[in-house]
Amino acid sequence: MECIKTRRSIRKYKEDDIPQDIIDEIIDCGRHAPSGHNKQPWSFIIVRDRNKIEKLSKIHEWAPFVANAPVCIVLCCTRTKEDYKSVMYMSVACAAQNMLLAAHALGLGSCWTHINDFDEKSVEKKVREILNVPKSIDPICMLPIGYPDQSRSAKHLKDIKDIVHFDKWKNK
Ligand SMILES: Cc1cc2nc3c(=O)[nH]c(=O)nc-3n(C[C@H](O)[C@H](O)[C@H](O)COP(=O)(O)O)c2cc1C
Known part of the structure; x- marks a missing residue:
């Protein structure tokens, strides 16, 4: 519980x-x-190759901090045509959350850095080129990982009463 509630x-x-x-x-x-x-x-x-990590940090405007991580793990989705795309993508997101929590539990810091483009494929394309990922595999996100060089306080959370409904949806 503590690990879940203190991760940033x-x-x-x-x-x-x-x-x-x-x-x-x-x-x-x-x-x-x-x-x-x-x-x-x-x-x-x-990914530990500095040159590749540098390139990954340039895939979009919310990724520059990736350049400072000693390791970056790119999570990909390997699915067949029969698989429901969103179900497979969500499964990879579950793996990512486990990894974010594991990193935090081990005293490391990380941050989901988005790759999957949905309609626009330009960011995905860059990642494919940098890491030689075939077209049949979808890169979803990357997790730069390192020993934290910043401390972050608790974030503001939405109030529970504003996000929980009992027995039926109630307009608030
Ligand atoms: C699907 C998803 C995509 C995200 N993409 C990025 C990203 O590309 N770059 C980034 O700096 N943070 C990204 N984040 C991290 C969020 O900004 C962060 O989780 C949010 O601000 C809440 O802060 P916290 O993780 O410290 O609780 C992403 C998070 C999620 C779940």
Whole structure:
């Protein structure tokens, strides 16, 4: 509970490298996520190459902080034509949330950085080119990971009474 309630997006990282066994643990937590029809439609590209991380930080205007992370994990969706696209994408999002929480529990910081474009495919295309991802695989998001170089206080949350309904939808 504490891990869930204290996690924040971290966008400033120390230079310290992260041992591979810690990254393995984060990925292991990702693959334990629930998925539609238990398809486990995720793949993970672990990026440590500085040149590639630099390029990933330039895919759109909300990604520059990625450049400072020692490791960046790109989450991809591997689905067949028969699979429901949104169900498979949501499954990858579940894996991402597990990984964000795992990173936080291990004293690391991360931040969901969006890739999946839905209609526009320009950001996805850049990621495909940088990481050699085939057309049949959809890059969904990337998680830059590093030891936090910022502390973040609790965020303002919507009031529970404004977001919860009992037995039926009630206009507020
Ligand atoms: C689907 C999704 C897409 C996001 N895309 C980005 C992004 O591209 N760049 C970024 O800096 N943060 C991104 N975020 C992080 C949000 O800005 C962040 O989760 C939100 O402000 C709440 O802050 P918190 O994570 O500290 O609780 C994204 C989060 C989600 C869930």
